[in-house]
Amino acid sequence: xxxxxxxxxxxxxxxxxxxxxxxxxxxxxxxxxxxxxxxxxxxxxxxxxxxxxxxxxxxxxxxxxxxxxxxxxxxxxxxxxxxxxxxxxxxxxxxxxxxxxxxxxxxxxxxxxxxxxxxxxxxxxxxxxxxxxxxxxxxxxxxxxxxxxxxxxxxxxxxxxxxxxxxxxxxxxxxxxxxxxxxxxxxxxxxxxxxxxxxxxxxxxxxxxxxxxx
Amino acid sequence: xxxxxxxxxxxxxxxxxxxxxxxxxxxxxxxxxxxxxxxxxxxxxxxxxxxxxxxxxxxxxxxxxxxxxxxxxxxxxxxxxxxxxxxxxxxxxxxxxxxxxxxxxxxxxxxxxxxxxxxxxxxxxxxxxxxxxxxxxxxxxxxxxxxxxxxxxxxxxxxxxxxxxxxxxxxxxxxxxxxxxxxxxxxxxxxxxxxxxxxxxxxxxxxxxxxxxxxxxxxxxxxxxxxxxxxxxxxxxxxxxxxxxxxxxxxxxxxxxxxxxxxxxxxxxxxxxxxxxxxxxxxxxxxxxxxxxxxxxxxxxxxxxxxxxxxxxxxxxxxxxxxxxxxxxxxxxxxxxxxxxxxxxxxxxxxxxxx
Numbered sequence: 120x121x122x123x124x125x126x127x128x129x130x131x132x133x134x135x136x137x138x139x140x141x142x143x144x145x146x147x148x149x150x151x152x153x154x155x156x157x158x159x160x161x162x163x164x165x166x167x168x169x170x171x172x173x174x175x176x177x178x179x180x181x182x183x184x185x186x187x188x189x190x191x192x193x194x195x196x197x198x199x200x201x202x203x204x205x206x207x208x209x210x211x212x213x214x215x216x217x218x219x220x221x222x223x224x225x226x227x228x229x230x231x232x233x234x235x236x237x238x239x240x241x242x243x244x245x246x247x248x249x250x251x252x253x254x255x256x257x258x259x260x261x262x263x264x265x266x267x268x269x270x271x272x273x274x275x276x277x278x279x280x281x282x283x284x285x286x287x288x289x290x291x292x293x294x295x296x297x298x299x300x301x302x303x304x305x306x307x308x309x310x311x312x313x314x315x316x317x318x319x320x321x322x323x324x325x326x327x328x329x330x331x332x333x
Numbered sequence: 334x335x336x337x338x339x340x341x342x343x344x345x346x347x348x349x350x351x352x353x354x355x356x357x358x359x360x361x362x363x364x365x366x367x368x369x370x371x372x373x374x375x376x377x378x379x380x381x382x383x384x385x386x387x388x389x390x391x392x393x394x395x396x397x398x399x400x401x402x403x404x405x406x407x408x409x410x411x412x413x414x415x416x417x418x419x420x421x422x423x424x425x426x427x428x429x430x431x432x433x434x435x436x437x438x439x440x441x442x443x444x445x446x447x448x449x450x451x452x453x454x455x456x457x458x459x460x461x462x463x464x465x466x467x468x469x470x471x472x473x474x475x476x477x478x479x480x481x482x483x484x485x486x487x488x489x490x491x492x493x494x495x496x497x498x499x500x501x502x503x504x505x506x507x508x509x510x511x512x513x514x515x516x517x518x519x520x521x522x523x524x525x526x527x528x529x530x531x532x533x534x535x536x537x538x539x540x541x542x543x544x545x546x547x548x549x550x551x552x553x554x555x556x557x558x559x560x561x562x563x564x565x566x567x568x569x570x571x572x573x574x575x576x577x578x579x580x581x582x583x584x585x586x587x588x589x590x591x592x593x594x595x596x597x598x599x600x601x602x603x604x605x606x607x608x609x610x611x612x613x614x615x616x617x618x619x620x621x622x623x624x625x626x627x628x629x630x631x632x633x634x635x636x637x638x639x640x641x642x643x644x645x646x647x648x649x650x651x652x653x654x655x656x657x658x659x660x661x662x663x664x665x666x667x668x669x670x671x672x673x674x675x676x677x678x679x680x681x682x683x684x685x686x687x688x
Contacts, residue, residue: 176369177598180584182508189506226500305625319625 125151126161129194133166134173136186138193145194155201160239163191167237171322174230181226188233210241212332215257216267218247219278224271224301227321231267231300234321235328254282258295264332265296267324268314273303280312296331300324338388341671343631344624345662352388355629359383362626362633369581370600372641375633379682383636386678387629393673396680403442403687405651407481407544407576409435410446410470420656420665429470436476442687445481445542446470452485453526454494460529464536471537477572480533481542484526484557486549489518496521499585515552515586522556527563530571540572540614548578550585551596554604558591558611565612575608576617576653577601580638601638605646615687618642619653624663632660632675639683649686652679 120128125148132144141163148158170187173179179187216232218224225247232244245257258266266286268279279299286292296315299308309317315331318324337349350358359380367374375383386394396402406412408420410428412435415421426434428446435441446467448456456463463480470478490498496518502511530541541564547554561573582604584597592610599607601618608616620635639659643650657663660675679685 177581177583177600180587180597181503182511182584182587185503185506186508225504229504 120151122151122153122157125153126157126165129158129162130166130169133163133187133191133194134169134179136170136179136183136190138186138190141190141194142197145197149198149201155198156203158198159195163194164238167191167234168322168325171234171325175320175322181230184230184233188237191237211239211329212264213241213243213261214265214267214328215243215245215254215261215263216269217245217249217254217257218269218271218301219254219275219282220248220250221278222270222272222275222301223248224269227271227301228267228269230321231269231318231324234325235267238325238329240328240332251278251282251285255285255289255291258286258291263295265298265315265328267298267300270299270301270304276301276303276308279304279308279314283313298324298327298331339670340387340628341662341668342624343622343626343628343657343662345664345668345671348627350627350629352384355384355387355627356380358627358629359387359633362630362635363637365630366620366634366637366641370602370638370641372600372602372637375637375640375682379636379640380633382682383629383632383678386674386681387632389674393669394677395673396677400680402680402685403651404440405443405445405574405687406435406441407445407542408447408451409441409444411449415449428466429473432470432478433473436474441476443477443479443539444474445479445544446538447481447544451482451544452488453482453522453529454485454488456482456529457525460532463529464532467533467536467538471539477539479540479542479572479574480530480538481544481574482529483545483548483578484522484543484553484560485545486515486518486522486553486556489521490514494518494521512586512588515550516589519552519556519559519589522553523559523563526557526560527567530560530564531567534568534571540574542574542576543613544576545578546575547582550583551589552586553578554582554596555586555589555591558607561608561611561613572615573613574615574617574651575611575613576651577604577619580618580620601642602645605642605648605650609647613648615651616642616646616648617651617653618646619658620660622657622659622661622663624657628660628662628671628674631662632678635660635675636678636683639679639685643684643686651687652683652685654679654688 132141236242299314316327410431413431416423496514499511546557582599
């Protein structure tokens with residue numbers, strides 16, 4: 120089997136969303152002598168990307184995304200021992216992600232966190248209805264490169280703007296990229312409040328994060 | 334200077350577009366629907382007709398003579414009495430008065446009695462009041478009067494119901510437990526809808542309106558289809574309207590099937606045959622409005638989806654037209670310029686049987 124065929128098999132395995140299928144594919148790829156970083160990047164991550172595409176097109180849904188992410192995680196665990204020492208800790212960037220205060224919506228933000236994590240970012244999901252100061256504290260604590268601010272109601276959109284202002288007040292704005300999202304958020308809103316980017320969905324969040332951080 | 338026409342964005346904002354821009358947006362919206370649903374594009378003539386409808390100078394437009402269709406209303410009984418929090422106009426009046434105003438003053442062809450909480454589950458503890466109101470309305474009205482509510486399966490999850498919230502379970506990667514919770518909730522929802530409609534049919538209801546099937550995902554649709562099936566079996570002459578919540582059946586469960594078809598991921602033209610199979614009389618397809626796109630984009634997309642649904646459906650299709658659906662902007666009180674244009678397009682191009 121060629122490397123390309125093996126990568127396709129790994130990718131397809133993730134799209135099945137089944138842990139045992141992914142583990143079998145990873146074991147097979149290891150047996151073929153493919154380096155662990157390539158198995159992850161060109162096989163598993165490519166599969167997760169395809170899951171994201173199918174999710175956005177309404178072909179796969181939340182449980183599938185969760186199962187695929189879980190299956191990929193199991194696959195990656197099998198490869199940890201084979202990863203080059205410097206690669207284990209090498210991440211594309213550190214992102215703090217959460218839903219702003221007053222807003223209890225969680226699922227969309229959780230999908231974005233899962234997709235960012237699967238794409239290679241270190242993600243700190245600090246939950247929903249998060250007091251705005253907690254975003255600032257967590258960014259400081261993790262030395263984050265980006266903050267993701269989710270709001271699902273017009274009444275809580277203001278929280279996104281407030282966090283940007285707080286970043287400025289703390290002298291952190293130049294070091295932290297700001298991504299906003301959620302049903303009422305738009306590119307126009309992002310422009311108005313001075314966010315670095317707006318992502319309409321989880322796949323776009325990954326693309327935008329890569330554009331800004333990689 | 335190029336002539337510009339008044340349109341709206343999907344959020345209702347007034348915009349001005351040239352004919353070329355309108356055509357481009359119509360085609361882009363159409364292509365989006367065709368791509369997502371794997372359905373045919375509109376013809377060049379149909380695009381031309383859409384352009385004509387959008388660019389008509391009148392503030393309000395109507396269908397051509399002879400193309401009139403039945404119009405029915407959901408929750409209309411409380412649209413008069415309800416305040417803005419309930420999409421109403423806040424004029425103190427009973428539900429009977431609301432229903433009769435729609436019948437005798439507004440020209441509604443069928444009407445629905447709905448409770449202010451407007452889901453089946455909260456109608457259970459007030460069933461005696463609902464039965465009495467239905468009886469009084471039926472004694473005073475001529476048009477078919479249905480009982481209507483939202484299946485709203487979310488009310489069966491914690492903190493509102495007995496089953497653990499699948500959202501919380503999913504976050505903990507307890508996928509199987511989340512699915513079981515949905516399956517249990519679906520059983521209870523089916524049982525509650527059937528029980529409520531047994532009572533309402535005993536009180537003279539002409540039938541039932543399922544308003545926003547699938548709002549809580551595929552489990553919601555699964556429960557609703559089984560309720561339709563059970564009601565058709567118990568009441569062979571019951572009039573059943575099955576209205577959807579959105580264009581795409583969200584797979585919160587992901588694996589539920591009806592009649593061998595996986596419910597997750599179905600578009601309107603794929604939902605229609607299952608609704609017919611379950612035993613409904615009327616299918617109410619929905620296409621959601623994108624607030625970041627123009628009315629032209631949204632209308633091109635909505636008409637493409639609904640035309641395919643009409644062609645695939647063996648039942649009459651009464652398309653959902655209102656705030657945020659059917660190419661109409663997302664406004665609490667949608668503007669007449671947008672509502673009348675979108676409605677005309679649905680009747681004359683998509684070929685819907687009613688609204």
